[in-house]
Amino acid sequence: MQIPYAVEAVSLSKSVVSNDTTLPILTGLNLAVPPGERLAIIGSSGSGKSTLLGLLAGLDTATSGKVLITGEDIGQMDEDGRAAMRARTMGFVFQSFQLLGSLTAFENVMLPLQLAGRADAHAIAMAALESVGLATRATHYPKQLSGGEQQRVAIARAFAAKPAILFADEPTGNLDVTTGEAIIKLLFDLNAQSGTTLVLVTHDMQLAKRCQRVLSLQHGVLHEINLADQAAGAH
Secondary structure, three states, rough: OOOOOEEEEEEEEEEEEEOOEEEEEEEEEEEEEEEHHHHHHHOOOOOOHHHHHHHHHHHHHOEEEEEEOOOOEEHHOOOHHHHHHHHHHHHEEEEOOOOOOOHHHHHHHHHHHHHOOOOOOHHHHHHHHHHOOHHHHOOOOOOOOHHHHHHHHHHHHHHHHOOEEEEOOOOOOOOOOOHHHHHHHHHHHHEEEEEEOOEEEEEOOOHHOOOEEEEEOOOOEEEEEEEHHOOOOOO
């Protein structure tokens, strides 16, 4: 029996209407990500990378085509069904951290676990914070944390429930170079430990090269980038 792809897009298109004009963002895009793969999708600002990630995660709906997560067509689900699928199989790390300001670091990590009905939410959340080196900052609120610390909390939250798939959207976009390096090392270390499928969206080619495969999004279509050629060109 063939194992389904972790993430699959089939003839995926997305258009938006602006001033009575239809603007295509993605056109007939196809993508297949095997379980456990680390995939980077690169592209310039405005190329549709974040739109694609939103479609793959079921946060947005396609104009046409379909998205399958572990073989299930999320387009056939209602919003509650997609939310349940996200809670069950996905973790997210965003450029803007997306922490709730009224909750402590610990509470931000624990909330999704509680919503998923995990009886051991408290212990898992604390272990997740320890794994990113923030056990001593558990009672601090986001505004009391640096940008790098906030992103570490977001990574702890993303990995806490041991998701099958992790989506990361420009995870170092709001961080300085040194902090960004530390965050990327943490992200890839945790990913290696957990065997998660990673779909990373970035404009940073150096970051993208740390993945097993790199695709470039241009004019709404994905193109494979040969990393061996990239390496040869650098010498």
